[in-house]
Amino acid sequence: MVLLAAIALSSFVFIANPQGDLAISSLKVVSSNARRYPNKKQDLAFVHFNITADLAPLFHWNTKQLFLYLEAEYTNAKGTKNEVVIWDRIVRRKEDAFIKFAGKNKYMFRDVSSSFKNVPPAHYSLKYNVMPYVGVLTYGEAARTTEPVAFPPSQSRL
Amino acid sequence: MFTEELKAFKRLGFRHVLLQILNFASVIASGLMIWKGLGIVTNSESPIVVVLSGSMEPAFYRGDLLFLTNPAGERYNTGDITVYKIPGADIPIVHRVLETHDVKPKKSSKTAATSPVNQLLLTKGDNNYVDDIELYQGLEWLERKHIVGKVRGFLPYVGYVTIAMNDFPQLKYALLGGLGLLALIQRE
Numbered sequence: 209m210v211l212l213a214a215i216a217l218s219s220f221v222f223i224a225n226p227q228g229d230l231a232i233s234s235l236k237v238v239s240s241n242a243r244r245y246p247n248k249k250q251d252l253a254f255v256h257f258n259i260t261a262d263l264a265p266l267f268h269w270n271t272k273q274l275f276l277y278l279e280a281e282y283t284n285a286k287g288t289k290n291e292v293v294i295w296d297r298i299v300r301r302k303e304d305a306f307i308k309f310a311g312k313n314k315y316m317f318r319d320v321s322s323s324f325k326n327v328p329p330a331h332y333s334l335k336y337n338v339m340p341y342v343g344v345l346t347y348g349e350a351a352r353t354t355e356p357v358a359f360p361p362s363q364s365r366l
Numbered sequence: 367m368f369t370e371e372l373k374a375f376k377r378l379g380f381r382h383v384l385l386q387i388l389n390f391a392s393v394i395a396s397g398l399m400i401w402k403g404l405g406i407v408t409n410s411e412s413p414i415v416v417v418l419s420g421s422m423e424p425a426f427y428r429g430d431l432l433f434l435t436n437p438a439g440e441r442y443n444t445g446d447i448t449v450y451k452i453p454g455a456d457i458p459i460v461h462r463v464l465e466t467h468d469v470k471p472k473k474s475s476k477t478a479a480t481s482p483v484n485q486l487l488l489t490k491g492d493n494n495y496v497d498d499i500e501l502y503q504g505l506e507w508l509e510r511k512h513i514v515g516k517v518r519g520f521l522p523y524v525g526y527v528t529i530a531m532n533d534f535p536q537l538k539y540a541l542l543g544g545l546g547l548l549a550l551i552q553r554e
Binding site: 212216243244272273275277279286287288289290291292293298300315320335337339340341342343344345347 | 517
């Protein structure tokens, strides 16, 4: 019991704040049919991005795994503040903690109003969640786009 | 077989038995008080939960213990792991937040200034391929009122006792009976 508490507390000693790079290489908006209502139109955004980050410093003896996720933040035309995870990865070993990834979004990126028309540019950020063997879950941000990326007008096909 | 024990029991007397029962009751009562007190501090109806499914593997396995908080004024971020309970479903679900949408309250309503923003959430289990919309029983989004709490701390395996007790009810009765007997017979 005491040992477990000591291990849990010891992870507060390890403070790492790794920084990486994140760049959005392309962004397309395509008009498509909604998932649950086939007659409704729904804009989907397709994001291509590059990530480079060395997250090895986050691994210490009480790190079970890292949950890494790429998030888009924007406020839409109606004033709704949105955060949408578009890609994630679970890192389980220190050897895999150097992230170099280029690819596209894993999860559907859509707006609640079903359209990206007149939506202000979005910020993208790479965040992580350190999950311990025992103790407290911690969160952090590893990279962020320097400039917000604007949504292009929607096209009928990719 | 039990003559020896019974004799010891008689020797202790009626008063002692009553005292032991009282002790036992106070143990149970303080346990309940701690649980309810934790519930008030964390603002969560169940501040400690046991993971019942493998949908968050490899983060959480069956039997892991999670500690939750649910501060009233706090908003949920993506990446947070929440425990939610859909009305109609009897089992709370532990999944990670995939999308948050802070919808502004309508300006016309009187409570707009005081009421917190209504947050719409979408969740997904780390080990599932698709998001949870099928689990919401017809709801489009998860709302704040469905959420039991946010996972803050983690303790592996400990909760397996409760899973074992649910799977083998005999074990539960054996454990309870054993504890009760021990409390009655034990002398200080």
